[in-house]
Amino acid sequence: MDTLPYDRQRLKHCAGEIIRNVRELASAGWTPATSSNFSMRLDDRHAAITVSGRDKGRLVEDDIMVVDMDGAPVATEHRPSAETLLHTQLYARFGEVGCVLHTHSLNQTVASRLYAGAGHVHLEGYELLKAFTGNSTHETAVALPVLPNSQDMQTLAAQVDALLDQQAMWGYLIDGHGLYAWGRDMAEARRHLDAFEFLLACELELRKLHR
Ligand SMILES: CSCCC(=O)C(=O)COP(=O)(O)O
Numbered sequence: 001m002d003t004l005p006y007d008r009q010r011l012k013h014c015a016g017e018i019i020r021n022v023r024e025l026a027s028a029g030w031t032p033a034t035s036s037n038f039s040m041r042l043d044d045r046h047a048a049i050t051v052s053g054r055d056k057g058r059l060v061e062d063d064i065m066v067v068d069m070d071g072a073p074v075a076t077e078h079r080p081s082a083e084t085l086l087h088t089q090l091y092a093r094f095g096e097v098g099c100v101l102h103t104h105s106l107n108q109t110v111a112s113r114l115y116a117g118a119g120h121v122h123l124e125g126y127e128l129l130k131a132f133t134g135n136s137t138h139e140t141a142v143a144l145p146v147l148p149n150s151q152d153m154q155t156l157a158a159q160v161d162a163l164l165d166q167q168a169m170w171g172y173l174i175d176g177h178g179l180y181a182w183g184r185d186m187a188e189a190r191r192h193l194d195a196f197e198f199l200l201a202c203e204l205e206l207r208k209l210h211r
């Protein structure tokens with residue numbers, strides 16, 4: 001008899017989706033040196049998330065584990081991502097969030113350094129802003145927040161919660177660290193992540209050209 005408190009088949013499905021997508025992100029160079037972490041919602045009380053410290057470009061099913069919405073491991077000896085709280089806080093806060101992706105690409109990391117002082121990256125006038133759910137025109141602006149980094153996840157999570165109290169958003173940067181993006185499912189989270197990456201590359205390129 002299966003006494004697990006989550007659906008084993010759903011975990012298998014999510015692990016497959018995470019592994020396939022993260023392989024692509026790793027090939028693009030967005031997960032250097034075991035960085036980055038990835039999760040999907042299993043149900044109201046559980047999420048599947050990458051095990052801490054694994055090479056994200058070579059994930060196998062055993063590298064995906066289950067946590068509850070407080071970030072505690074469920075039915076496993078594995079240690080979850082050091083940043084699990086930044087995933088589960090989104091699942092706990094928004095019932096519709098189904099996937100959270102965190103990467104450390106060069107563009108994301110450089111942009112986080114350049115715009116930390118301003119506290120956000122202003123993205124305006126791009127057709128690609130329509131990639132973010134809720135936007136239907138290029139005639140709009142998105143402020144991508146940049147948070148100070150911390151090794152204390154409670155501190156980071158509190159900063160994110162304070163931002164979410166003020167604005168709707170699909171992602172944020174952490175200074176010198178990387179990008180968090182999310183969506184209702186993997187496809188939407190991927191689209192948001194890819195759009196942020198492209199738009200940050202545009203902003204960095206424009207800065208170079210204007211020098
Ligand atoms: C070597 S990267 C430092 C930790 C980090 O930022 C990260 O994204 C990966 O941490 P995890 O515990 O999820 O492997």
Ligand SMILES: [Zn+2]
Pocket residue numbers: 035036037083102104177178
């Ligand atoms: Zn990280």
